Amino acid sequence: MSEESGLTYSVYDTDHMTPTEIYGHVLAKLGEERKEIVALTADLAKSTKIGKFGDKHPERFFNVGIAEQNLMGIASGLALAGFIPFVSTFAVFAALRAGEQVRTDICYQNLNCKIIATHSGLSFGTAGTTHHCTEDLAVMRSFANMTVIVPADGFETANAVRACVDHPGPVYMRIGRGFEQTVYENENYGFQIGKAVKMHEGSDITVIACGPCVLQAVEAARTIKESQGIEVRVINMHTIKPLDREAIIEAVNDTRKIITVENHSIIGGLGSAVAEVITEEGKSCRLKRLGIPDIFAIVGQTDDLYNLYKIDAEGIIEAIGEMLGKEVEEDDDWEDEV
């Protein structure tokens, strides 16, 4: 990791650093430029890597012990006093344990708090349900004033952390445990909060993914193009709120078949958000939501769980195959759009 080289990350860095580590480094560096940044955690400085900020700026770093509700309350107080608090704990504790503090203290008062939640989805697979978090997107996107971001990899994490400093109001950012692979080759692809990124061109079908599922979707698209010549569009919907409606509508018009993929319950997350747009637009479209069904996931290695719940490349390829064989009914403005 090139400590002195500013904020630019190379593939070397992402190979040698996990998204959580990159988060820690970016934040520590941002702390040099921005004295109003403070960082807080609840006995997870090491696990979430927010401790890297603490190593550089101990006077602006607060570990409140294992007390997540207190953590969010204190963050809101610091924001009221003019600071920009970055808060990190595991997603399940940030979004659910302290959910009301986030809603009422932070979102209701529209405070400038940035919650960077780690170990989201099934990334801590062997820890079981108490540490899985497949509900946070559903909860967080329902809070008024909240911006919700799910970076696809370390590069995007770096971009998103930087972008959210000057993005006014509360932000909830969801990253994994830290073993995720990269999907981008570098960070220069014009990351913008609220603007989806096309990762693979295609006009037969569209896969809209977020977080670590973006890499899975890209791999699925590449494989299926090579083996069957099917052109799959892949969209990285890194911002769940505000959602890039245009990207969705364009995909519907161009392909009429959409699969969403997320490391989250199929209830309330990316798939639901996309479905809302499609139905409100009155578009005729096939939609399949891949994600965790309405169950508490089993214990297991994260890769195995991705496979089991069909949110890996294999599962996506299977879903694409099923959907391609299905008809889509024409709607009124069909001709103008197809």
Added chain:
Amino acid sequence: MVLTDKELKYLTETAWKIRRSIVQTTYWAGGGHIGGGLSQTDILVILYFHFMNIDPKNPGWEERDRLVLSKGHGGVGYAPVLAEKGYFSGELLKEFNHTGSPFGMHLDRLKVKGLDASTGSLGHGLPIAVGLAMGAKLQKRPWRTYCIMGDGELAEGSIWEGAMAASHFKLGNLIGFIDRNRHCIDGCTEEVMALEPISDKWASFGWTVLEVDGHDFLQLAEAIEKAHLSLDKPTVVICHTVKGKGVDYMEGKPEWHYGGLDTKMAEEALLSVDRLYGKA
């Protein structure tokens, strides 16, 4: 003497077997919360192998005593106790943390026999234990509820909400234990979030407070017997323990809160446990 020589010997032998099993399970699991798993061992052993009125052949027996491991990450140290007690075969522990296994780092009541509550999110166990104890009182049943908490866990407000409720509802049938190993993840509790004076805090919440060496069965037994005499006041036993107890290279080392073992490390750990019990 609160324990006969024979009882003491039996508990000591059992603790030795369980500490070995914790090391092995951590090895099979590919990683686990072994530090806190080893500090809580003697508390679990004396409860399961001396005091608790339970029947492993009938895990759902309504009259049984209940135990809630509020520090649910201690699962890797708890499952071996339940296996040794006979709730299920110790062979099953080889699957710990494996995909599809009933055992993850935090144990699930619906999958693990003998478990009275699913825990793992800190600060939840005491309120659950308070509810159980209230239930026994409401049914006028004599069974007791035991609850083991981490010291780092005491930073959670919900613990103190539960503590207040337990004395308010006069739960003499509730006995809490604090695994006072002085560490949480990020370091010493007193540096991360100071807890002292911990006894005064519990006392001011209306609990009877006892302090013991949490690795000394005689002291533990004496405290638990005292607690059993209580009629309408909950008791908390502050157990001074060592994180990683039994494995010399882990003892008192915060980096062993969670860790994995390769074959060599596991062998060394087993040897160290054997030495502690004069078996090597």
